[in-house]
Every structure is written in C-alpha cells, then in structure tokens.
Amino acid sequence: MTLTGYLLIGAHEVAATAGTMKALNPATNTTIEPDFAFGGVAEVNLAAQLADDAFDSFNNTSLDERAAFLERIADGLDAVAPELGQRTSLETGLPAAQLEAETAKAATQFRQFATVVRQGRFRQATIDPAQPERQPRPRMDHRMQKIALGPVAIFGASNFPISYSVAGGDTASALAAGCPVIVKAHNAHPGASEIMGRVIQRAVEESGLHEGVFSMLRGGGNEIGEALVDHPLIKGVTFTGSEAGGMALFRRAQQRPDPIPVFTEMTSVNPTFVLPAALAARGGAVGDGFGERMLVNVGQACLKPAILLVIDGPGYTELRQALIARVETMHARTMLTPGIWKSYSENLERRKGAGAEHIAAGGNAQGAWDGQAALLVVDGARMLADASLSEEVFGPAALLVRVSDVEQLIAIAKQFRGQLSATMQIDSADHALAARLLPVLERRTGRIVINAFAHPQEVSYASIHGGPFPATSDSRFTSVGMTSIERFLRPVCYQGFPDDLLPEALKHENPRDLWRLTDGELSKA
Ligand code: NAP
Numbered sequence: 001m002t003l004t005g006y007l008l009i010g011a012h013e014v015a016a017t018a019g020t021m022k023a024l025n026p027a028t029n030t031t032i033e034p035d036f037a038f039g040g041v042a043e044v045n046l047a048a049q050l051a052d053d054a055f056d057s058f059n060n061t062s063l064d065e066r067a068a069f070l071e072r073i074a075d076g077l078d079a080v081a082p083e084l085g086q087r088t089s090l091e092t093g094l095p096a097a098q099l100e101a102e103t104a105k106a107a108t109q110f111r112q113f114a115t116v117v118r119q120g121r122f123r124q125a126t127i128d129p130a131q132p133e134r135q136p137r138p139r140m141d142h143r144m145q146k147i148a149l150g151p152v153a154i155f156g157a158s159n160f161p162i163s164y165s166v167a168g169g170d171t172a173s174a175l176a177a178g179c180p181v182i183v184k185a186h187n188a189h190p191g192a193s194e195i196m197g198r199v200i201q202r203a204v205e206e207s208g209l210h211e212g213v214f215s216m217l218r219g220g221g222n223e224i225g226e227a228l229v230d231h232p233l234i235k236g237v238t239f240t241g242s243e244a245g246g247m248a249l250f251r252r253a254q255q256r257p258d259p260i261p262v263f264t265e266m267t268s269v270n271p272t273f274v275l276p277a278a279l280a281a282r283g284g285a286v287g288d289g290f291g292e293r294m295l296v297n298v299g300q301a302c303l304k305p306a307i308l309l310v311i312d313g314p315g316y317t318e319l320r321q322a323l324i325a326r327v328e329t330m331h332a333r334t335m336l337t338p339g340i341w342k343s344y345s346e347n348l349e350r351r352k353g354a355g356a357e358h359i360a361a362g363g364n365a366q367g368a369w370d371g372q373a374a375l376l377v378v379d380g381a382r383m384l385a386d387a388s389l390s391e392e393v394f395g396p397a398a399l400l401v402r403v404s405d406v407e408q409l410i411a412i413a414k415q416f417r418g419q420l421s422a423t424m425q426i427d428s429a430d431h432a433l434a435a436r437l438l439p440v441l442e443r444r445t446g447r448i449v450i451n452a453f454a455h456p457q458e459v460s461y462a463s464i465h466g467g468p469f470p471a472t473s474d475s476r477f478t479s480v481g482m483t484s485i486e487r488f489l490r491p492v493c494y495q496g497f498p499d500d501l502l503p504e505a506l507k508h509e510n511p512r513d514l515w516r517l518t519d520g521e522l523s524k525a
Pocket of ligand 1: 155156159184185186187219220221222223224225226240241242243244245246248249265266268301302339340343344394
C-alpha cells in the first residue's frame, strides 16, 4: 500500500490544513517518509457531520450485515499483516514478527465481535408483556433493547500500536455496537494508522455502508482532540494513555452543555503478592517469571507487573536473585517515543528520590531512546510512608517491596489506588491469607490472577480490562473482551408498540431466534 499521509474522512482523502509531520524511527532517531497531514476543527466538523449522517442507517443494519462488515475488516487486516508489521516496527522499535502477531489478534477481535453481533445478545432484549387484567391498574406492553450510543471518538494508544489503535478493540466494539467511529490517530505510528484506516475505509465501501461510519484524523496538538470531545454530534469517547491526558479529556466532556461518557484506560502497576508458602516453595521461579513479564514490550504495557510484594522469609533471597539475573541480562531496547523515554527516565529518578534503592540495571543504552531495565527495592515501611512509590513507572522498571509481616502486606494492599489487575502467587498453605487479601483486592482491581501474571490479556467473554480509578474512569466497564461493547450501548424502552413498528429483536415472533428476558425468564419465546 502506498502511504499518502492524508486524513481519511468518510470516503475522502483530505490533505493537510494545519501542517504536517513525519514519523520517527525511534531506533535510529531518524524520520521516515512521507509527510502526514494534520487537520483542525474544520476536519472534525466534517467527520462528525458525516458520522451523524451515517448513524441511523448504521445503527439499523441487520445483525448479519454488520457482522459481515466486521469480518471484512478482519480479512483486510490479515491481507496487510506483513506490511503493517514492518511499517509499525519502523515507527515503534517493536519487533515486526510481534506486530504481525498483534495484527492477527486485531483481526481475531473483529471476528469475535462479528459473532457477538450475530448472537444478538448485546441487544439485551427484554419483554414485559401487557397485563390488561391487572389490578388496580392494567400494565401496558413494555419492551426494551439496547441501541448504539451515537458517533464516538476513539483516542488510540501508543503502546499497542495495532490492537489498541485504529483497528483495535475500541474500534471493533464500537462498530459492533452500531456506532460510527472517528479515530484520533496517535502520532507515534502514523503510517501504521493509515494502513489500518484504509482497511476499514475500504470495508465500509465494500459493505455498502454510509461513508461516515469511519473517519481517521490526526492533529499537531491538543486542538483536534479537544474539538472532538467538544463536538455536539459526538456522543461518547474512549481513550488509552496517560492519566493527565485521559483526565483532561474526561473533565472536558463533563463540562459540555450535554456531558457525554468518556471511558479512559490510564494507569496501573498490577501489584503481585507472593504469599509465604509459595515463596518458600518456588521463590526463584516467581522472581524469574515476574522479571520476564515486566520486560515485555520494554515494560510499555498497561498490564506490566510493576510492583512485587514479598513477606521476607524463606525463598526471598532466591526470588530477589532470579529477578536481578533477569534484569541484568536484559539489553536496553528502543522505547516507543522520545516523550515516553523522557517520562521513564524522570519517573525512575523520582522513585529513587522517594527512597527506593536501585539494585540491578540492564545493559547500557546504545540508541538515543533505548530504555535500560532497572530493578529497585524498598522496605514495606517506606512504601507505606510514601504513596508515590505506588505510582506507575512506564518502562522496563519494577519495584520489589520487602514486607515485614502479614499486617504490613494488607496495609500496603489497602494503599494502592485502582488497578487493572492484581496477582497472588499462592500454595495451598496460603489459602487463609489469600482469602483475607481477596476482598482488599476486589475493591481495588478489575481482575485478580492466581499463580500466573496478568499479561498477556485474553480477549474473551469473561475478560475484564478495567478497574477503579485511576486504572479507568469508569470501573463498571471493560475496554477489552466481548462485554466492552456495553460502553457503546444505551437502553430504549418501547411501550405499547404494534408489532410492525417494533425493532427486529423485540418482535412477537422473535424472527432472529434471540434469547430474550420475558417476564423475568430467559427464553427464546
Ligand atoms: P498521552 O500523552 O496520554 O496521549 C494519548 C493520546 O491522547 C494522544 O493521541 C494525544 O494526542 C491525546 N491527548 C493527550 N492529552 C490530550 C489533551 N489534553 N487534549 C487532547 N488530546 C490529548 O499518552 P502517550 O503519548 O501514549 O504516552 C504518554 C504517557 O502515557 C506514557 O509515558 C505513559 O506514562 C502513559 N501511558 C500509559 C499507558 C497505560 O496503558 N497505562 C499506555 C500508554 C501511555 P497528542 O499525541 O497529539 O498529544
């Protein structure tokens, strides 16, 4: 595919109106062709109007039509996988083979959502039949289904440049729900964004859908993102990135004359608790496993296990040594962007300034934006005294916390802010302590993992990639997995409707053979 650098607004290719940029190859610190267009408020207005124009027809596509559209996108992603992997690798410093696998994961997500659409359960069809004889007052027929929220704006992430980006889970779940999508592409991978954007644009056309179902914009500052969040035709926003960026957009959306939901996924340290029997039995293996996972993607993963809490005792030395060995054998590797490298370096220094001791370092940096692995250690009392030690350091660093006893472990667990995940390494003799820790973790995290690590994340029906603030801005929803579609739906009740005016999911004959809740009972009646 020849990259043009244009903005993709509906079926149109739009040239720059607010300057251009080139992609940066962070491994060589050199720019890559071509120029990529920046747009401004006028382009936001155009994309939002097209999305609004597309809404009614897209929201009312048949389930089969919409599923076929999602499958077309999946096929398109498969077709560009090698090219997308190579371009994304140049723009991110991540290995091409890994990115090709990420493309396959993105395609799979679209196919999974096609299945969700065909099953139709997301409609949550619910029927309370009329009770004309009811006393003291008859009940009218009430029927409820979920419909799409409206056009939505999606801010792609920098760190998973395919599966959390233009063709990522947010886009897949929003389109599955029936929401036209406007992506604000991340400037860290503009070429990759264009390849994915063109795949979706082509699928819109080949599916015979309104062109406004998908647009992709790019901007040189906050203006374009702010205009998207402010636009009266935009009815929801998703975001993956920093807490500062996510909360700025969240607050902005709440200040609109008509506030809209903003689903942000921001920061998490994914604490790992090693309980005493597990430590004694396999401290070395736990340290080694943790070390391997903390370094995946140069530590630039929302699910990176970043803090390891261990009650001092048998197995501690083995765990610490295994972790040190992992870190020391890690070569410095290119980080995604100069900005992320700078934040990593500053946050690491801040953590040292807060009293953490730097006990192991990986290989020295060769390139300008190479991140050097780091292991720091701190004792439990210090951790309790300074909550800043519980904050994320986005990059290949982790903090080992040497805890004095069970009470201190529970106190530290209570100090954590909201998390995407928490892990317990346990043996059978640890179950009583695990049961004590469990309610503390349930209140603070979206996923609890036993004897494994949170990364990688499954994309399935029970997946939860969410959690209390600041992991996300709305702990009731997940941004990954099949139920992530719920972010883009809202309920509508149809009261006293004749059958011919009812939507398909609620018709008396149940033509799609959907599971429906009728008078409180699940059936296909
Ligand atoms: P970011 O700075 O939050 O930016 C994410 C996206 O939101 C970009 O497209 C950005 O546009 C836009 N944006 C941010 N603030 C905005 C604002 N106030 N108004 C309008 N648009 C705004 O995230 P990043 O560039 O990916 O990485 C920066 C830091 O975020 C990292 O160092 C890391 O600490 C954190 N991060 C965390 C995770 C995680 O999963 N926990 C993932 C990624 C990043 P521009 O690029 O045009 O500014």
